[in-house]
Structures are given as C-alpha cells and as structure tokens.
Amino acid sequence: xxxxxxxxxxFPEKLPEEVVLYDKTNDKVHCLKRIAxxxxxxxxxSKTVEELARIVKVKTGAPADRKLVLQAVKELQAAxxxxxxxxxxxxxxxxxxxxxxxxxxxxxVTIVAAAPKAHASARxxxxxxxxxxxxxxxxxxKPTGPKxxxxxxxxxxxxxxx
Numbered sequence: 001x002x003x004x005x006x007x008x009x010x011f012p013e014k015l016p017e018e019v020v021l022y023d024k025t026n027d028k029v030h031c032l033k034r035i036a037x038x039x040x041x042x043x044x045x046s047k048t049v050e051e052l053a054r055i056v057k058v059k060t061g062a063p064a065d066r067k068l069v070l071q072a073v074k075e076l077q078a079a080x081x082x083x084x085x086x087x088x089x090x091x092x093x094x095x096x097x098x099x100x101x102x103x104x105x106x107x108x109v110t111i112v113a114a115a116p117k118a119h120a121s122a123r124x125x126x127x128x129x130x131x132x133x134x135x136x137x138x139x140x141x142k143p144t145g146p147k148x149x150x151x152x153x154x155x156x157x158x159x160x161x162x
Contacts, residue, residue: 003052003073004045023080024113029111030079034060036107039072041079049073075108 009025019037021030032040037055041057049069058066076082 002045003039003043003076004046005040005043005076006081006083010081011031025079027112028080030081031109032076035062035068035108036072036076039069040076043073043076043082045083072107074109077109080112081108 011022013020019032038056053064053069
C-alpha cells in the first residue's frame with residue numbers, strides 16, 4: 001500500500017527543525033520532527049515507502065531507511081494523521097522487531113489542546129460580553145467667594161488647598 005496523510009482539518013506551521021500541526025477535528029497539537037514532517041507532507045497516496053525514503057534522504061540528509069519511514073508512518077497513523085487504512089499492512093514482522101531499537105526516538109509528539117468549546121459560555125460566540133456601565137459622578141462644585149486667609153507660619157487650613 002501507499003500511505004496517504006490526512007490533510008483535512010489540519011493546520012500546519014513550519015518551524016526550522018520541525019512542523020507543528022493543529023488538528024482541529026480532534027483538538028490536538030502534533031509536533032513532527034523533520035523526518036516525520038517530510039513523510040507526512042509527501043504521503044499523498046501515490047508514493048511507496050521506498051519512494052518516501054528517497055524523498056526523506058534528499059530533503060533531510062537522513063539515510064534512505066525504509067524502517068525509519070515505516071516508524072514515522074506508524075507514529076503518524078497512531079496520532080490520527082494518516083487516512084484510515086492507507087498505511088495498513090506496511091510493516092512486516094521482521095521490520096517490527098527492527099523498529100524496537102528506534103522506539104526511544106519519537107518522531108511525532110502529540111499534545112491534547114484545550115477545546116475552545118469546553119470553555120465557552122452559554123452565550124453565542126458572536127455575542128460580545130456586555131460592557132461594564134461606568135458611572136462618573138459629577139465633580140463637586142467649586143467654591144465661590146473669598147479664599148480663606150493663610151497664616152504665614154501655619155499655612156492653609158487643613159483639608160483646603162490654596
């Protein structure tokens with residue numbers, strides 16, 4: 001079979017050493033290392049694992065390793081980033097045993113994102129929150145008439161400004 005990446009509902013952001021994918025369908029964020037990112041981006045359903053390995057070699061400089069591509073496909077599939085059934089039957093028993101050595105080096109890291117709908121209030125999202133009503137009382141009237149006398153040694157009366 002030829003693996004095919006799931007692209008619907010996925011929003012990618014390319015960074016220098018990785019690609020971050022936001023999966024809106026499942027409210028998850030996936031961080032793909034360069035190899036997994038190249039496998040995901042190149043898996044269009046028309047390429048074999050061997051072809052994907054050559055693409056990974058050209059784009060990342062990593063060896064054209066079928067096991068490495070299969071590990072990436074397996075992790076992408078486990079994360080829900082591959083079309084259902086497109087990667088089925090790719091791994092032989094011998095390759096599965098060989099992949100145990102690579103198990104410590106995850107190519108795909110998944111984080112569950114906080115679902116915006118879980119924090120929404122009963123109001124519709126289009127309705128902005130009401131603005132607070134600010135009550136500014138009018139300023140007290142300014143006193144009219146003569147100013148109180150200021151004593152030269154004491155100053156103005158307490159509480160009064162001069």
